[in-house]
Amino acid sequence: xxxxxxxxxxxxxxxxxxxxxxxxxxxxxxxxxxxxxxxxxxxxxxxxxxxxxxxxxxxxxxxxxxxxxxxxxxxxxxxxxxxxxxxxxxxxxxxxxxx
Amino acid sequence: xxxxxxxxxxxxxxxxxxxxxxxxxxxxxxxxxxxxxxxxxxxxxxxxxxxxxxxxxxxxxxxxxxxxxxxxxxxxxxxxxxxxxxxxxxxxxxxxxxxxxxxxxxxxxxxxxxxxxxxxxxxxxxxxxxxxxxxxxxxxxxxxxxxxxxxxxxxxxxxxxxxxxxxxxxxxxxxxxxxxxxxxxxxxxxxxxxxxxxxxxxxxxxxxxxxxxxxxxxxxxxxxxxxxxxxxxxxxxxxxxxxxxxxxxxxxxxxxxxxxxxxxxxxxxxxxxxxxxxxxxxxxxxxxxxxxxxxxxxxxxxxxxxxxxxxxxxxxxxxxxxxxxxxxxxxxxxxxxxxxxxxxxxxxxxxxxxxxxxxxxxxxxxxxxxxxxxxxxxxxxxxxxxxxxxxxxxxxxxxxxxxxxxxxxxxxxxxxxxxxxxxxxxxxxxxxxxxxxxxxxxxxxxxxxxxxxxxxxxxxxxxxxxxxxxxxxxxxxxxxxxxxxxxxxxxxxxxxxxxxxxxxxxxxxxxxxxxxxxxxxxxxxxxxxxxxxxxxxxxxxxxxxxxxxxxxxxxxxxxxxxxxxxxxxxxxxxxxxxxxxxxxxxxxxxxxxxxxxxxxxxxxxxxxxxxxxxxxxxxxxxxxxxxxxxxxxxxxxxxxxxxxxxxxxxxxxxxxxxxxxxxxxxxxxxxxx
Ligand SMILES: Cc1cc2nc3c(=O)[nH]c(=O)nc-3n(C[C@H](O)[C@H](O)[C@H](O)COP(=O)(O)OP(=O)(O)OC[C@H]3O[C@@H](n4cnc5c(N)ncnc54)[C@H](O)[C@@H]3O)c2cc1C
Ligand code: SF4
Ligand code: SF4
Numbered sequence: 160x161x162x163x164x165x166x167x168x169x170x171x172x173x174x175x176x177x178x179x180x181x182x183x184x185x186x187x188x189x190x191x192x193x194x195x196x197x198x199x200x201x202x203x204x205x206x207x208x209x210x211x212x213x214x215x216x217x218x219x220x221x222x223x224x225x226x227x228x229x230x231x232x233x234x235x236x237x238x239x240x241x242x243x244x245x246x247x248x249x250x251x252x253x254x255x256x257x258x
Numbered sequence: 259x260x261x262x263x264x265x266x267x268x269x270x271x272x273x274x275x276x277x278x279x280x281x282x283x284x285x286x287x288x289x290x291x292x293x294x295x296x297x298x299x300x301x302x303x304x305x306x307x308x309x310x311x312x313x314x315x316x317x318x319x320x321x322x323x324x325x326x327x328x329x330x331x332x333x334x335x336x337x338x339x340x341x342x343x344x345x346x347x348x349x350x351x352x353x354x355x356x357x358x359x360x361x362x363x364x365x366x367x368x369x370x371x372x373x374x375x376x377x378x379x380x381x382x383x384x385x386x387x388x389x390x391x392x393x394x395x396x397x398x399x400x401x402x403x404x405x406x407x408x409x410x411x412x413x414x415x416x417x418x419x420x421x422x423x424x425x426x427x428x429x430x431x432x433x434x435x436x437x438x439x440x441x442x443x444x445x446x447x448x449x450x451x452x453x454x455x456x457x458x459x460x461x462x463x464x465x466x467x468x469x470x471x472x473x474x475x476x477x478x479x480x481x482x483x484x485x486x487x488x489x490x491x492x493x494x495x496x497x498x499x500x501x502x503x504x505x506x507x508x509x510x511x512x513x514x515x516x517x518x519x520x521x522x523x524x525x526x527x528x529x530x531x532x533x534x535x536x537x538x539x540x541x542x543x544x545x546x547x548x549x550x551x552x553x554x555x556x557x558x559x560x561x562x563x564x565x566x567x568x569x570x571x572x573x574x575x576x577x578x579x580x581x582x583x584x585x586x587x588x589x590x591x592x593x594x595x596x597x598x599x600x601x602x603x604x605x606x607x608x609x610x611x612x613x614x615x616x617x618x619x620x621x622x623x624x625x626x627x628x629x630x631x632x633x634x635x636x637x638x639x640x641x642x643x644x645x646x647x648x649x650x651x652x653x654x655x656x657x658x659x660x661x662x663x664x665x666x667x668x669x670x671x672x673x674x675x676x677x678x679x680x681x682x683x684x685x686x687x688x689x690x691x692x693x694x695x696x697x698x699x700x701x702x703x704x705x706x707x708x709x710x711x712x713x714x715x716x717x718x719x720x721x722x723x724x725x726x727x728x729x730x731x732x733x734x735x736x737x738x739x740x741x742x743x744x745x746x747x748x749x750x751x752x753x754x755x756x757x758x759x760x761x762x763x764x765x766x767x768x769x770x771x772x773x774x775x776x777x778x779x780x781x782x783x784x785x786x787x788x789x790x791x792x793x794x795x796x797x798x799x800x801x802x803x804x805x806x807x808x809x810x811x812x813x814x815x816x817x818x819x820x821x822x823x824x825x826x827x828x829x830x831x832x833x834x835x836x837x838x839x840x841x842x843x844x845x846x847x848x849x850x851x852x853x854x855x856x857x858x859x860x861x862x863x864x865x866x867x868x869x870x871x872x873x874x875x876x877x878x879x880x881x882x883x884x885x886x887x888x889x890x891x892x893x894x895x896x897x898x899x900x901x902x903x904x905x906x907x908x909x910x911x912x913x914x915x916x917x918x919x920x921x922x923x924x925x926x927x928x929x930x931x
Contacts, residue, residue: 174495195320197504199441199466199831202272212269215831217494217784220504221540223657224320227421237662243497245544246676247668250561250634256673258666 175240178219179226181210186234192225200225210235271829273467277771280471280763283437285311286750287743288476290444290461291511293322295723295735296482297427298374299743302915303480304434307922308747311474312436313463315443315483315834316506319428323484323503323724324732328420329550329652330407331385332731333364334371339399339406339413342589344368345904347414354591354603356862357879357898358524359702360728362710363738365904370912371733374740375416381426384419391646395639396578405647408552408609410581412589417643420732421651441466443834444510445770447479447518447719452762454886455519458718459756462763464770464837469830471767475758477750480720480742482735483511485698485705486845490528490799492791494784496536502699506838509698511725513841515706516848520714521885523727523896524704525852527697529864530800534696542652543659545631545677547612548594550648550655553580553640555632556612556677558625563632564612569605577637580610630674645670653732693795697849702728704852707883707896710907711749712742715885718753720746727881744915773827773836780824783835789817790839790846798850803869810850818843851891852884 178200179192188208193201198218201211221237229235244258287303289296292314304310314321334340335347348365379385386403387393397406397417405417431438444463450456462473486509487501498505516522532538542550555577556564566574568584583590586606593609619625633641649660668675697703705727706714713720722742723735781789797810822840827833856863858870858878881896901907 195317197316197321197325198506199316199834202269205269205272218505218835219498220654221498221658222320222326222504222654223661224326226657226661227326228320228425236665237657239540239658239662240497243539245539245663247663247673248630248676249669249672250632250674251672256667258663258668 173217176213176216177238178213178216178221179235180238181235182233183210185231186210187231189230192229192235195224195228197222197224273830275830276468276470277774277830278471278767280473283311283472283474284755285309285437285474285476287311287478287480287746288313288461288474289480289482289743291315291322291481291483292318292438292440293482293484293507293723293735294324294424294732295725295739295742296322296480297424297431298736298739299480299482299720299722299746300436301427301430301434302740302743302919303747304431304436305922306744306747306918307925308750310436311476312431312438313442313444313461313472313474314438314440315466316504317440318431318438319425321504321506322424323507324420324653324735325424325504326421327651327653327656328423328732329417329648330732331371331375331416331418331420332733333368333414334375334416334733335368335414336370337372337375337404337414337416338402339404341412342414348904350589350591350607352899354607355702355728356874358527358728358862358881360726361899361901361904362708362907363712363726363729363734365908366741367729367731367734367737369908370737370741374733374736375418377740378423378426378736381430383423383426385416392639392643395643396581397639397643405643408581408592409583409590411583414589417647419647419651421656439472442472443837444483444514445837446762446766447481447514448473448475448758448762449518449716450756450759452759452765454517455716457756458518458716459758461514462766464830464833466831466834469833471770473758473763475755477753477755478718478720478746480722480739480746481511481515481706481725482722482739482742483507484724485509485703486512486842487696487699488787488791488842489697489846489849490693490695490791490794491534491536492784492787493536497538501536501696502533502538502541508838508842509845510838510841512705512848513844515714515716515719516844516886518716518719519886520716520719521707521883522704522848522852523707523881523883524863525848525884526856526865526882527704527863528695528849529701530690530692530694531696531700532690532694533699535690535694539678540654540658542649542655543663545629545675546594547631549592550652551631551644552592552594553577553610554644555635556629557632557635557674558620558627558629560626562625564616564625564629566610567613568610569608574610577640584610629677631677632674633670634672634674641670692800695794695799697845698724702730705729710901710911711745712738713745713749718749718756720749741912741915744918745911748914748918770833770837772823773825773833776824776826778826778828780826781821783825783827783832783839786817786821786825787839787842789821790814790842793817794846794849798846798853800866802853802865802867804854807850807854811847811854814843814847814850818847848884852882855882855884855891855893
């Protein structure tokens with residue numbers, strides 16, 4: 160391993176840690192999602208024009224207004240925890256899929 | 259991304275912090291909780307000309323259980339297509355709960371849900387199939403273009419496009435000049451002289467971004483903060499902080515009104531429920547046949563249909579028959595099976611459902627698990643209704659289910675959604691353990707006791723929405739909110755402004771800011787919440803007796819005395835969360851006190867006292883009411899239908915409300931002219 164690699168001593172992450180995913184290429188940092196959030200999950204990004212920061216991921220209710228009310232389609236999407244991904248079956252092919 | 263950990267840097271709190279700084283305001287009517295009931299109350303009060311302030315913990319534009327949406331407008335017996343009267347429907351709803359449902363707010367709902375929805379339409383809400391998407395559907399009225407749900411013959415539940423009702427209501431607040439303060443968590447009700455049991459003169463709370471102290475003096479206060487949750491279950495790891503309703507609806511309204519001396523009824527009722535289970539899937543996001551998904555067909559692994567039966571177990575064949583009353587019924591209420599075991603309701607009012615003995619028949623080899631909701635196999639109009647207007651507008655399904663599943667490739671015309679444990683003949687069909695109980699996630703539950711003015715025993719304190727004893731639903735919140743707002747405004751007209759006690763404010767400030775001074779070595783709010791849930795699981799669960807309940811009390815009191823004072827908060831947001839859990843402790847204590855007081859078991863109340871095993875003895879068929887009296891709990895009771903006659907209590911008040919709103923709007927248009 161590279162001797163220059165810096166390794167920090169960090170506590171474990173809060174999980175599930177990413178209730179939503181931002182697309183930085185689309186999001187213009189307007190903070191509308193932050194304003195409408197039911198649980199005060201976000202704080203504004205100190206860097207102007209960047210998506211809000213997720214400060215309280217463990218408090219997200221997975222309700223969706225942050226996505227519904229975002230003016231730029233695709234800038235933010237909901238990201239269900241892995242253990243919350245529902246499955247389905249395609250009737251004609253019998254194939255199985257999941258979220 | 260969890261920022262401070264991942265980047266190796268800790269950011270400064272992004273908002274200016276003003277702990278202790280006091281901001282004082284004055285209004286005729288103060289609304290606590292800008293959810294569905296609260297905003298309707300504010301709109302009604304302001305429509306009478308009253309000066310109104312709303313304090314909301316989250317952001318009013320979307321906050322509350324109904325903020326993200328609504329698909330069913332329940333019990334609108336006053337709508338033009340209804341074949342039954344508000345009296346008939348309200349009585350059936352009350353009877354269906356063995357009498358343990360409020361005749362007051364339920365009647366207000368049945369008699370004015372439609373009138374309220376018409377007001378929503380005037381605000382811009384879509385309530386009709388104006389695009390003729392469902393032309394010819396059995397559930398559509400071709401003239402009015404209204405769409406109905408469940409009982410297509412009697413037509414008293416409407417399907418609505420409610421995903422943007424809340425933002426439209428927020429907009430109406432702006433038009434009416436209502437002052438809305440978002441991100442203020444109310445922490446106490448202010449009473450005259452700071453005395454519990456005295457007249458209510460305002461409320462105070464903390465701003466969740468700045469930490470400033472906000473106090474409002476008002477002639478009347480409407481409390482509309484929804485119900486307690488996170489009482490028996492808590493795990494932030496498993497699902498959207500654990501339960502069905504929004505985490506911000508944490509029962510604070512119950513705790514602050516109780517501390518102020520308000521009476522609460524039916525606090526002993528709680529039930530085992532998938533709505534409380536942290537293992538449940540996103541609501542209406544797995545295969546089922548209730549509410550939003552009614553009347554969806556369920557099939558087994560080989561595509562074999564699960565048969566449906568009526569309330570008496572007679573076969574119901576074909577999808578269309580699931581939406582019509584059967585012989586022996588004039589009309590039916592909902593359907594699809596009830597999670598409300600052991601008391602699912604009266605057969606004359608119960609809708610069709612998939613066979614309740616599916617589990618036994620599967621074990622005997624008749625069906626092969628797993629099961630699926632066969633959306634692809636549903637008749638086109640029903641499929642388009644379920645995976646369209648319903649899933650597209652229901653609270654918490656538009657984005658989490660419809661948009662997210664379709665982005666992953668779900669196709670309603672080709673796919674069948676997985677059911678989890680569709681076996682037990684209960685509604686949501688997911689595995690539920692005995693300790694996965696809920697107080698208010700599901701069904702009609704206990705709450706603040708009110709009279710026909712929707713006023714509590716504390717003069718000037720009104721209630722609305724799910725916080726009321728024995729009432730529920732979005733349309734109930736809307737109709738009761740509108741009614742309470744008008745009553746509060748009329749009360750304010752007749753009252754002078756009361757004096758806020760500075761001593762109460764000082765005492766409260768000391769209490770609410772205390773967590774900021776605690777060392778971080780103590781437990782945090784999540785740990786305390788989980789500890790409360792553990793006590794309730796172990797000592798106040800499915801089976802109860804005097805010894806267990808006394809231990810519940812002992813260990814809750816222990817948490818209150820020894821752990822609550824050690825829970826620390828590092829910023830204004832955490833302070834809000836810590837104070838919520840303090841209130842959850844109070845709510846749990848209220849529940850245990852009520853459970854101790856009811857010395858009889860009851861199927862209606864899902865209440866099993868092993869030391870009083872007889873179910874529903876006649877002498878205990880009554881409401882139990884608790885009230886805080888000093889350090890003690892005063893218990894009283896009320897006869898089941900203590901509210902008296904519906905019509906003669908409702909009509910004059912409704913007329914007075916309508917007149918007050920109409921005269922103010924005429925005055926406004928005269929002023930504008
Ligand atoms: C997923 C889901 C789907 C639903 N679907 C339907 C449906 O289709 N049809 C139907 O009839 N019903 C439905 N309901 C129920 C319906 O949403 C509720 O009955 C209704 O929202 C209750 O209104 P409310 O005003 O009493 O509470 P809420 O709308 O929850 O409002 C309470 C408000 O009080 C605020 N608050 C809480 N504490 C404080 C405090 N201390 N200080 C300040 N503010 C505070 C909250 O932030 C919230 O905004 C659904 C509920 C859920 C969770
Ligand atoms: S995700 Fe959307 S709403 Fe949020 S900051 Fe970016 S553009 Fe604005
Ligand atoms: S899903 Fe709801 S709680 Fe979660 S971030 Fe979005 S608005 Fe906030």
